Amino acid sequence: xxxxxxxxxxxxxxxxxxxxxxxxxxxxxxxxxxxxxxxxxxxxxxxxxxxxxxxxxxxxxxxxxxxxxxxxxxxxxxxxxxxxxxxxxxxxxxxxxxxxxxxxxxxxxxxxxxxxxxxxxxxxxxxxxxxxxxxxxxxxxxxxxxxxxxxxxxxxxxxxxxxxxxxxxxxxxxxxxxxxxxxxxxxxxxxxxxxxxxxxxxxxxx
DNA sequence: GGCCCGATCGTCT
DNA sequence: GACGATCGGGCCA
Numbered sequence: 696x697x698x699x700x701x702x703x704x705x706x707x708x709x710x711x712x713x714x715x716x717x718x719x720x721x722x723x724x725x726x727x728x729x730x731x732x733x734x735x736x737x738x739x740x741x742x743x744x745x746x747x748x749x750x751x752x753x754x755x756x757x758x759x760x761x762x763x764x765x766x767x768x769x770x771x772x773x774x775x776x777x778x779x780x781x782x783x784x785x786x787x788x789x790x791x792x793x794x795x796x797x798x799x800x801x802x803x804x805x806x807x808x809x810x811x812x813x814x815x816x817x818x819x820x821x822x823x824x825x826x827x828x829x830x831x832x833x834x835x836x837x838x839x840x841x842x843x844x845x846x847x848x849x850x851x852x853x854x855x856x857x858x859x860x861x862x863x864x865x866x867x868x869x870x871x872x873x874x875x876x877x878x879x880x881x882x883x884x885x886x887x888x889x890x891x892x893x894x895x896x897x898x899x900x901x
Numbered sequence: 902g903g904c905c906c907g908a909t910c911g912t913c914t
Numbered sequence: 915g916a917c918g919a920t921c922g923g924g925c926c927a
Contacts, residue, residue, distance in 0.1 A: 780909050781920030830909050
């Protein structure tokens with residue numbers, strides 16, 4: 696790992712229920728620190744929890760287990776990256792423990808280091824459009840299917856410490872209207888003071 | 902093998 | 915606010 700990279704959070708951080716990890720990952724740094732390569736970091740400002748086989752919005756709902764989502768069934772602290780809508784990748788953090796598949800979707804970050812690289816990849820000027828959505832941040836960080844299943848407790852891709860946000864708000868998750876009652880659960884966690892949210896917070900619980 | 906749809910984004914109105 | 919892009923995955927036959 697390059698000396699300029701901060702140390703990764705330990706596996707214990709991830710080995711907790713997804714809603715706890717989703718809340719606590721706000722303010723943490725997302726770090727991509729390739730062996731030789733450009734260091735990219737961003738402060739997480741939006742995350743969603745997917746709570747396991749009972750969660751109708753989760754890929755592991757009702758025990759669905761395929762090659763695609765296999766990593767959700769493994770130990771905490773690994774990356775679950777999947778391809779969606781024919782053009783986007785999403786980054787998830789596997790949480791909880793083996794036998795309790797669950798994950799946290801990282802939905803938005805504020806760029807800290809590597810803004811210019813992100814802007815070049817995204818094709819937009821530095822600003823919220825760089826990373827204010829799950830597909831956008833994966834493009835900015837160049838996270839793809841090759842990152843699926845990798846260990847988040849070491850380089851190149853991991854979370855590092857960062858200051859907790861002053862405020863935290865909870866809302867319903869985005870894009871899961873099909874999930875019945877589970878669509879209404881307040882499992883999206885945001886830093887309402889950030890300008891880099893994928894959607895503005897109109898209402899929500901603190 | 903066929904069909905439907907998605908944890909989105911960008912563009913247009 | 916609406917819609918098209920674009921393609922792998924999931925499910926059924």
